[in-house]
Amino acid sequence: MSTLVRIHSPSWIKVAIAATLILLTAPLPAASATPEQDALFRALKNASNEVEAKKIENQIWEAWLNAAPNPAIRERIDEAMSRRGIYDFQGAKDILDEVVEEAPDYSEGWNQRAFVLFLQGNYDESLEDIDRVLELEPRHFGALSGKAMIFLSMGRAKLGQKLLRQAVEIHPYLNERNLLIKPKGTDL
DSSP states (O other): OHHHHHHTSHHHHHHHHHHHHHHHHSOOOOTTOOHHHHHHHHHHHTOSSHHHHHHHHHHHHHHHHHTOSSHHHHHHHHHHHHHHHTTOHHHHHHHHHHHHHHOTTOHHHHHHHHHHHHHTTOHHHHHHHHHHHHHHOTTOHHHHHHHHHHHHHTTOHHHHHHHHHHHHHHOTTOGGGGGOOOOTTOOO
16 A cells, blocks of 8 residues: 555656656657667767768758658659759749658658748748648757747747757757847856
């Protein structure tokens, strides 16, 4: 009987709740993450300088792009990115609409479309796509920083800052880190 009382004591319950909250709020690797991607994210978080971090960041972007389910999807992503590069946002979006329809579990398809929607000024749809990216790849610092930029541009600074801090937690040398507002009495 004393064991039962100890397990159900208020302090035990508080510890269990705290542990559960920590586990639920920590960014988890994507379900499709490989050990190599996990290693890249660890290396990124522990990079000693911006140059090292940029090299690792580029490897992560390549891994995300190369996670396309087949070569045809990857080719369409590349074509959409090329169109975006020449400001043919609608052409890029049309391609990406097909990509997300054909490969709904490919996070980078959603991310690229979210970026194009952002560039078109369609923030609501961009946010919907970003949410899908983060469901598929919770460590997507690009999606998190994009979401932060949308909220900052909408005047929702507190939420934008919170999201940007989450992105910087994953990628300490993220370019957008310079947009963080330093809380009084702390160093960033």
